[in-house]
Amino acid sequence: MNFLRNQLDKVKHSFEKGGKLEKYYYAYEALDTFLFAPNTTNDSKGVQIRDAIDLKRLMMTVIVAMVPCLLFGIWNVGHQHFLAIGQAGATLGDKILVGSIQVLPIVVVSYGVGLGIEFVFAILRKHPVNEGFLVTGMLIPLVMPPDIPLWQVGVATAFAVVIGKEAFGGTGMNVVNIALTARAFLYFAYPTDISGGVWTYLGDSQAVAGYSGATALSIAGDSVTAGTNVLSSFSSFGAGWNEGVFSFSNLFLGLIPGSIGETSTLMCLIGAFVLIATGAGSWKLIVSVFGGAYAMGLFLNLIGGNAYMEMPAQYHLVIGGLAFGAVFMATDPVTATQTEAGKWVYGLLIGIFTVLIRVFNPAYPEGIMLAILLMNVFAPLIDYFVVGANKKRRLQRATV
Amino acid sequence: MGKFIRLKKGFTINLKGKAAPKVVEMEQPETFVIKPTDFQGLYIPKPVVNVGDTVKAGSPLFHDKKHDNVIYTSPVSGEVVEVKRGEKRKLLEIKILSDKTIEHLQFKKYSVSEIANLSVAAVKEQLLNSGIWPSLIQRPYGVIADPAGTPKAIHISAFDSHPLAPDYNILFKGQDQYFQIGVDVLKKLTSGAVHINTHASNEISTVFSQVKNAEVNKFSGQHPVGCVGVQIHHLDPINKGDIVWTINPLGVIQIGKLFANGIYDASRIVALVGSEVKNPQYYKTYTGASVKKFIENNLNNDHVRVISGNPLTGTTIGKEGYVGYFDHQISILPEGDYYEFIGWITPGARKVSFHRSLGLFSFLSPNKERVVDTNTHGEPRAFVQTGVFEQVTPMDVLPTQLIKSILAEDIDEMEALGIYEVIEEDFALCEFVDVSKHKVQEILRDGLELVRNS
Numbered sequence A: 001m002n003f004l005r006n007q008l009d010k011v012k013h014s015f016e017k018g019g020k021l022e023k024y025y026y027a028y029e030a031l032d033t034f035l036f037a038p039n040t041t042n043d044s045k046g047v048q049i050r051d052a053i054d055l056k057r058l059m060m061t062v063i064v065a066m067v068p069c070l071l072f073g074i075w076n077v078g079h080q081h082f083l084a085i086g087q088a089g090a091t092l093g094d095k096i097l098v099g100s101i102q103v104l105p106i107v108v109v110s111y112g113v114g115l116g117i118e119f120v121f122a123i124l125r126k127h128p129v130n131e132g133f134l135v136t137g138m139l140i141p142l143v144m145p146p147d148i149p150l151w152q153v154g155v156a157t158a159f160a161v162v163i164g165k166e167a168f169g170g171t172g173m174n175v176v177n178i179a180l181t182a183r184a185f186l187y188f189a190y191p192t193d194i195s196g197g198v199w200t201y202l203g204d205s206q207a208v209a210g211y212s213g214a215t216a217l218s219i220a221g222d223s224v225t226a227g228t229n230v231l232s233s234f235s236s237f238g239a240g241w242n243e244g245v246f247s248f249s250n251l252f253l254g255l256i257p258g259s260i261g262e263t264s265t266l267m268c269l270i271g272a273f274v275l276i277a278t279g280a281g282s283w284k285l286i287v288s289v290f291g292g293a294y295a296m297g298l299f300l301n302l303i304g305g306n307a308y309m310e311m312p313a314q315y316h317l318v319i320g321g322l323a324f325g326a327v328f329m330a331t332d333p334v335t336a337t338q339t340e341a342g343k344w345v346y347g348l349l350i351g352i353f354t355v356l357i358r359v360f361n362p363a364y365p366e367g368i369m370l371a372i373l374l375m376n377v378f379a380p381l382i383d384y385f386v387v388g389a390n391k392k393r394r395l396q397r398a399t400v
Numbered sequence B: 001m002g003k004f005i006r007l008k009k010g011f012t013i014n015l016k017g018k019a020a021p022k023v024v025e026m027e028q029p030e031t032f033v034i035k036p037t038d039f040q041g042l043y044i045p046k047p048v049v050n051v052g053d054t055v056k057a058g059s060p061l062f063h064d065k066k067h068d069n070v071i072y073t074s075p076v077s078g079e080v081v082e083v084k085r086g087e088k089r090k091l092l093e094i095k096i097l098s099d100k101t102i103e104h105l106q107f108k109k110y111s112v113s114e115i116a117n118l119s120v121a122a123v124k125e126q127l128l129n130s131g132i133w134p135s136l137i138q139r140p141y142g143v144i145a146d147p148a149g150t151p152k153a154i155h156i157s158a159f160d161s162h163p164l165a166p167d168y169n170i171l172f173k174g175q176d177q178y179f180q181i182g183v184d185v186l187k188k189l190t191s192g193a194v195h196i197n198t199h200a201s202n203e204i205s206t207v208f209s210q211v212k213n214a215e216v217n218k219f220s221g222q223h224p225v226g227c228v229g230v231q232i233h234h235l236d237p238i239n240k241g242d243i244v245w246t247i248n249p250l251g252v253i254q255i256g257k258l259f260a261n262g263i264y265d266a267s268r269i270v271a272l273v274g275s276e277v278k279n280p281q282y283y284k285t286y287t288g289a290s291v292k293k294f295i296e297n298n299l300n301n302d303h304v305r306v307i308s309g310n311p312l313t314g315t316t317i318g319k320e321g322y323v324g325y326f327d328h329q330i331s332i333l334p335e336g337d338y339y340e341f342i343g344w345i346t347p348g349a350r351k352v353s354f355h356r357s358l359g360l361f362s363f364l365s366p367n368k369e370r371v372v373d374t375n376t377h378g379e380p381r382a383f384v385q386t387g388v389f390e391q392v393t394p395m396d397v398l399p400t401q402l403i404k405s406i407l408a409e410d411i412d413e414m415e416a417l418g419i420y421e422v423i424e425e426d427f428a429l430c431e432f433v434d435v436s437k438h439k440v441q442e443i444l445r446d447g448l449e450l451v452r453n454s
Helices: A002-015 A022-035 A055-084 A092-125 A132-142 A150-168 A178-189 A216-226 A230-236 A248-253 A265-278 A283-303 A313-318 A322-329 A340-360 A368-399 B112-116 B120-130 B176-189 B228-235 B249-261 B399-407 B411-416 B424-433 B440-452
Strands: B004-006 B031-034 B045-047 B060-064 B071-073 B078-085 B091-098 B137-139 B153-157 B194-199 B215-220 B244-246 B267-273 B281-286 B304-308 B329-334
Touching (some): A022 A092, A055 A092, A055 A132, A055 A265, A055 A322, A092 A150, A132 A150, A132 A178, A132 A322, A150 A178, A178 A368, A216 A230, A216 A340, A283 A322, A283 A340, A313 A322, A313 A340, A322 A340, A322 A368, B004 B228, B045 B091, B120 B176, B120 B249, B153 B176, B153 B228, B176 B194, B176 B249, B215 B228, B228 B424, B399 B411, B399 B424, B399 B440, B424 B440
Parallel strands (some): B153 B244
Antiparallel strands (some): B031 B091, B045 B060, B060 B071, B267 B281
């Protein structure tokens, strides 16, 4: 390691003030601090010792929490591919191979484009390269359909990083979740490429007879007009090529078509466990999103009225991207509410709005993306009231 | 009747090198120093001595240009050997070569019954003249108390919860009588009560438990439970316009000795602590002592940082430095100026962390004493609100929002969010746990000065 250190030290002076590569200091700093934790010590005044945590480690913790979703997603892309082309007997290796070929390029494009923009902005704006994108760069592929053209991933990532983040001042300053901005961009800019049969990767193969690329959300939406029970629509779906694909256990385990990383509620819960155990994500946010969605589902059950409203509330928790959104998107510390009391309100409203949008808005089958983006915008307002209550307590104390 | 308050939030940093319960009396250091920079809120120090002057313990060394009755006096008798100035002739320190036996300047002595009948003006005059006055700290802002003010209460924290903190039962053993006199004198200065705040699970010395004329409160919980600002917040919070004074028990005892014996007794016990000290223990000395003699032949290695005070709020003074006026502790930690290959991800339980992120295992063994160096363990980054400040701030104050209002220089917002209730030490843990390595204490001090001067 000494050799590496010596090489870095050798070139360091040309990046420092007065050096000929001074402009690129923060690019150098990013590499240097990636390879070596810096040798800086604390100032002579203030804390003399510091916690072993840093932003890189915190972000890595979140990435590790996403790994189960990613691995499962890779396998599931392959699994769904072979089901759809009528080769249910494909081996595990084949499924992983097909999934990797389809998914890994999306991950590479997302990281490449995003980090490239990060570095350019860091150099131009003269600020350090922040590690926040390490998480965003993983979130983006996980919310993409497996069949997405790579150029769209690149464009969406660029839009999200530039407009969603850098325009607001960079890491820590963005108002809306960056990964969801990328997804929403695709949703509105290329609607035909992110709806319909994109949820299963078919490749050049021919789909099996009777195959349909519908998702649980769209089936539930269609039951309203057809007037059929959602659960019986689920159980009759897939007859002939993938019988029982939308059983509750399949929905929970994630053996269904959908975005790469968000089909499996189980994998999201494993991620949630990692986030909560390590303290990297707020348990209040995760619990309140699930709680809000479940409560709203129950409430709609009570009212009844149409097939979707009568769908048992627990199904709302396992269909679509609710679990993924609750665990990885709602917990984004930058865009969520910052006060502890505010987190309950924020999470509950995300859950409630998700179910509302799903059930009552036929144009947008998936509610979680829009619900989180909406609440991102309202998070400062919630904080405003919580902080206001704190100020009021102080003021009342003074006047008594 | 005192109150019993349990705090749930906080984090006690468990470091190696706590002082053994042994007080050593060794040959005293030759030189002592009083540093005007130790006193927050001292406007411009005007020296009244020159090099070569002889002084007694209690003789004036300098006074504040703004409050010229606030006098800072010599802790020992001897000869002024250096008046050190920095940029723009700013007075940095006054150094005294100490006599072998200390001679005291004689102030007026009072019997117990005389003390009971003393007027407030007479009390203040005696405190000001002796140089003990600056041990009274005023909240808000944490500055030297204004002699013209009357506090609504006086708070004394009777324990220290900082890392490697000395045991107050050892520091103030046997001073019961003087502490009581000190409390009686202080009671005259406030319109309210004198609060003595003890830790519920520690053995409480009779110095504090038997005291009369004061409210004895109990606290339990993790650091910063020992910070007097946190205690005030839970007992009798500071509102806009309020004045509250705080004082260390040493100051109270010094007041007791001043009125009972008529002298400024600057003797004190300091704890020499830290993982790099061979024999961490207590030493008997005087205010402003040179650390040189204590650490000579007493260090495990040479590459160390010498800190006056504790590792969270202390000041680096170097091996030739002097203990600060308010410090009872010299902490010696290994310097952390080394690179660590992919140190941001290496797992282990060696480093202390409040967090439980990937690879940080110190939370599994919180009772293990650890060696911590002065490395920053990471580099400054953009502010990411992780909710962790709130977990180490056991007060109904929102640290993140307050810090942000200071960065925005919004004075109304700072007031509304409770800047009057806190000083640096109350937020030191926020700085410690910060993922983005901000200088939280420095930011808070800037905010306090902004409000104070507005």
